[in-house]
Amino acid sequence: MIRLICLGLFLLYSLGVSAQYTPPLRGPLLVTGTFGELRSDHFHGGLDFRAAVGTPVYAVQEGYVSRIRVSGGGYGQAVYIDHPDGKRSVYGHLEVLAPAYRDTIRALQYAGESFEIDLRPDSLAFPVRQGQQIGGVGNRGFSFGPHLHFEIRESATDAPLNPLSLGFAVPDTRSPQLRKLRVYSLDARDHPVAETEYDLLDGSLPDTVRVSHDRVGLGFQAFDRQNAMPNRNGIYAAALHINERKTFSFVYDRIAYEDTEYLNALTDYSAWKQRSSWYYLLYARTPDAVFWRDTTQSLLTEDGIQELLPGEPVTVTVSVRDFAGNTSHKEFILLYTPDTAAPIALRAPPPYTYDLPAGEPSVIDTGGMRLELPAQALYDDLYFAYTRLRDTSTNYLSDAHRLHDVYTPLHGRARLSLSPREPVPVELQQRVYLARCGKDGTYRSVGGAWEGEQLVSSIGSFGTYALLLDTVPPTVRIERFRTDLRRAAGFSLLLEEAAGGTLSYRGTVDGTWVLLEYDAKSGRLSHTFEPGEIAAGQHTFLLSVTDARGNERTFTRGFRR
Structure with missing residues (x-):
């Protein structure tokens, strides 16, 4: 019993x-x-x-x-x-x-x-x-x-x-697909100075990959699919073995929010920004990303970077798997041959203005621009290029300041302060914002607040920034709003703000506040009639929309219920 x-x-x-x-x-x-x-x-x-x-x-x-x-x-x-x-x-x-x-x-x-x-x-x-x-x-x-x-x-x-x-039942018998392999030649700072890409689907990867540099890192492109869907989803885990010894691995079981941005340290950030292509790196660009590794390999000390000896081949195995345990792998020989007939043309360090160390706070102050980088802002030492560009375009109150390039990751936030060319009248100061300028002449607000004679904001990426003046109110367009709404379930409008930033709004019917639901991705502002909310008859809808610079637009429309 x-x-x-x-x-x-x-x-x-x-x-x-x-x-x-x-x-x-x-x-x-x-x-x-x-x-x-x-x-x-x-x-x-x-x-x-x-x-x-x-x-x-x-x-x-x-x-x-x-x-x-x-x-x-x-x-x-x-x-x-x-x-x-x-x-x-x-x-x-x-x-x-x-x-x-x-x-x-x-x-x-x-x-x-x-x-x-x-x-x-x-x-x-x-x-x-x-x-x-x-x-x-x-x-x-x-x-x-x-x-x-x-x-x-x-x-x-x-x-x-x-x-x-x-333990959810998600049928999955399909192995992840390894699509491309990248071999990065690294300098003494672990900066990629050249890369060679191989397509793993067309058989172009040779049995022996010859490199002309003694420090290399590897990266790959892969995706996973479950049985029921064609979507190219992310993989669950990957590992790098050199001569059958695991030198780098990761598993996606737990990713704390304070660690999530380290994605940029373990992917090819430049490839993502240039071509929207994701490549996983099999080496760590910063020791701070050690959380990434497979926790079952707590004694693993390698950082994934391979230091090769001339003429001594190593066997490389790259393996990826999904949560269901389906695995794919690729094996090849990696051989360092300094006298190879076709050496890789290494990129020389680009022209730079400042040599910024990783792991330490840095401050660049030119008088009209001040950039403050916290200690963890850079994954590795950076030859930082700074250019001040004269720009007298309409609404530009400062020159444009090019902070390095958009292909280099900035971890977390940096503090940027810019000065206008001329003092801004008090009545216009609220209308000034710090903008991130795009290649095609577009610009998006990153906000800002005045501290003395400079406008200060935090930025999340390198790029080109300037002070702009915005005196144009947001636009309001009708999407679905007839004057006769007796049989309608509601109405909707579309809001547009060229400079970006937050919008505040308030809508009333006959002076009484009404609920307007906002969809940020489309700019749609909609109202759904509730039973007994608005009596039959003629009514007046009034909307006030204000952007982050205090520019206001009002919209009025009569309708019948």
């Missing part, structure tokens, strides 16, 4: 562990984005599941709602649920919320006269059962197609974990 009881408890425990979490969607899980997938300046923090708008979304485990966030960007409408085991699940881009959540959010929106809400209720407000519907799939926020963005995090640290670790 005791043996039967113990066996029963063991079976219950085993079943409980395997079925602890249930999927957030019913039916097949169609993965269109994987955890750790490479995105601009960050790793993808969850899984994307394709589904039609309105598809029910369910809580994956019991717990309580710890946060409901509504915004025009980001995840749009998102629900956060904390679970008893110390994990937190996140459901993003929801089109609709469960009635209890929606009613609470609506009440807060009308009470505060604000569309954007960040509600953090206590643990007793919204208890959740496993499998309880919490909303429906949508396309809100920075989503570019209907899907559910699902995350699982550590509650204590908010660090994202790989959701596939929850």
